[in-house]
Amino acid sequence: MVTLPEGKLYIDGQLRAAEGGKTYEDIGPWTGEVVGHAADASVADMEEAIVAARRAFDETDWSTNHPLRRGLVAKLGEKMKANRDRLVEIARHEIGSAMGAVYGPQVDSPLGHVDELLKLFDEFEWEKDLGNAEFWGTTSHRIVVREPVGVVGAITPWNVPLYIAVGKVIPALLAGCTVILKPAPETPLINAILGELAHEVGFPRGVFNVVTAKDPATLGEMLVTDPRVDLISFTGSTAIGKRIMAQGAATLKRIFLELGGKSANIVFEDVPDFAQAVGSSIVAFHAGQGCAINSRLLVPRSRYEEAVEILKGAYEAYSKMWGDFDEPTNIMGPVVSARQRERVLGYVDTGQAEGARLIAGGRAAPEKGNGFFIEPTCFVDVTSDMKIAREEIFGPVLVVIPFEDEDDAVRIANDSDYGLSGAVQSGDKERAMRVARRIRTGTLGVNGGTWSFADVPFGGYKHSGVGREWGLEGFEEYLETKAIGIGV
Structure with a gap:
């Protein structure tokens, strides 16, 4: 009988248990038996994560310190590679992945894609100079600046959870956002390990948070409806995507949806x-x-x-x-x-x-x-x-x-x-x-x-979603555009 290490929450720079020490069983698809346990977060736990992510974005230099971001994300990527065997074990037992799938999108592809995303970060044009122009007799020098959106709620599915978490979390962190990762309840451990590795790397408090829970909806809906969360990146069913879009409308937050297909x-x-x-x-x-x-x-x-x-x-x-x-x-x-x-x-x-x-x-x-x-x-x-x-x-x-x-x-x-x-x-x-x-x-x-x-945008038309993941287009999902005119 396989027993995977228990998954912890990662909130405000701390690896810890859920409120009251509550956990839930992780069922292995190959056997139908319990293969591990994960922290079962409460509403109070998610509230703490939202507060931490908001504070880290508003009160620290994470959003503006490009070298810090790049360095820590690169270290996280190396930690992930060093822990490949652990990730493979979780993918096989928790997700039900066959070995041939492990070599592709379950483990090896996302590990390699981190380097590609770092390359994209290095080549990105953060500021564009549009030169001078006249308007109503006034000459202005124009620049366009790219800035992070803010706090990101990343909600991931159970089919290829590590691949999709990397596709959301790494670009968001590199863009300067702070992130709350909410994994699907069926596959908590392969995403919980990201919190553990980020803790080992030494991420600043609140910049990256991982919150697992058995309930499939409550904590995700907290992220979607909370005005302190600026963007939701969701991958999952079209039905849930429609609900997220409707719930997010009240706060006018940016919504990225990667939904179903019938290709x-x-x-x-x-x-x-x-x-x-x-x-x-x-x-x-x-x-x-x-x-x-x-x-x-x-x-x-x-x-x-x-x-x-x-x-x-x-x-x-x-x-x-x-x-x-x-x-x-x-x-x-x-x-x-x-x-x-x-x-x-x-x-x-x-x-x-x-x-x-x-x-x-x-x-x-x-x-x-x-x-x-x-x-x-x-x-x-x-x-x-x-x-x-x-x-x-x-x-x-x-x-x-x-x-x-x-x-x-x-x-x-x-x-x-x-x-x-x-x-x-x-x-x-x-x-x-x-x-x-x-x-x-x-x-x-x-x-x-x-x-x-990793450098090709992924997303759909019609009911398959809104926006793009991966590539330059996916990176830009996490950025705002600011235009500045300077009097000459």
């Missing part, structure tokens, strides 16, 4: 290796628990039956290649919780009731163990009006939709409330790029290309 992968008939393009579309990475995963496969009707047969074979082969805790090439383990497992299985029932044809999976997989396992699942004969084609399932479920021609493929891809990611594959690069430019989505891969880099 389309369009495979044209002229792709050089049709079997590979179709067969590799299995939704398996981290059991489909990713907002930017391509969960709709669009194939030409002229090769539709061929595609269905390819998928049957691909899923049959893959049925023996997932759910192994120790296999380094394995990218699919369990879903995060019993609740999520039942949610996904509910969508499987809905798909069958809607008339879609299930050609693979569709069941829980108790033979894999006592955790929250679901078979890789594929529906064909799907139409765009079906619930399984329109809603984000957030599980290992692929839906396959035929299209007639290029215009029809674009129409189907865009017939969605979401617009987060997608892919286009064609033997004609010009055709692929033409279609890519017509898809209403924030990120898109063409012919196997990827957009997932």
Whole structure:
């Protein structure tokens, strides 16, 4: 039985227990058993964090001392790398990550991305000189200055919590903001360790705070509604994102939302290796628990039956290649919780009731163990009006939709409330790029290309969110713009 170290709160420069020493159980997705305990913060604990972050921004030089910020963030990044083994252990046991996913966005990618964000900081233009100009007989010298927004409430999800925490916390700190990190209750420990490492590095009191809690809503809503918090950066479901936007309106705080997706992968008939393009579309990475995963496969009707047969074979082969805790090439383990497992299985029932044809999976997989396992699942004969084609399932479920021609493929891809990611594959690069430019989505891969880099902005259109994370655009989310005119 695995027992991870207990997660503490990090508030006002102190690592400590929650009020009254209250903790809650951290359940491991691989086993369904308790793998650790985390501090269960109270309203009073969050109040202390807000007060500390506000004071650190208003009363210290954190917002203006660029060398201090850069130095401490760089040290934090090195501490994170030195603690990779601990982070890997937490990611595997707490998040349910397979080893193949650990090498990517669960641990290794965010560790490497810290250096890229530091490089962006070093190259950033904090002040722009616009020169002199005349207006009503007066000459003014104009400059534009970038300044931090203030106190940031960063609310992170449970699917890739370290990656998303790095994408919010590091740019916000480098920008000069103070931060309160509120992790999802399902995965508290991998974010709690950031507070521990920041404490070891010697961050000034109140600059960075980590507050974990079992309740999924109360403390997050405190951040959203409190006028002392200037910006909310949230990654999670569209439903919660809408609620945050509504609640934040009363204080006119800046809201960044990275929400759901139902991304389309369009495979044209002229792709050089049709079997590979179709067969590799299995939704398996981290059991489909990713907002930017391509969960709709669009194939030409002229090769539709061929595609269905390819998928049957691909899923049959893959049925023996997932759910192994120790296999380094394995990218699919369990879903995060019993609740999520039942949610996904509910969508499987809905798909069958809607008339879609299930050609693979569709069941829980108790033979894999006592955790929250679901078979890789594929529906064909799907139409765009079906619930399984329109809603984000957030599980290992692929839906396959035929299209007639290029215009029809674009129409189907865009017939969605979401617009987060997608892919286009064609033997004609010009055709692929033409279609890519017509898809209403924030990120898109063409012919196997990827957009997932620290210097590339990430975010969505429509119900997939507001604003961008990563890249220069993500850094600027945490900055205000001040224009100054100086009389000459």
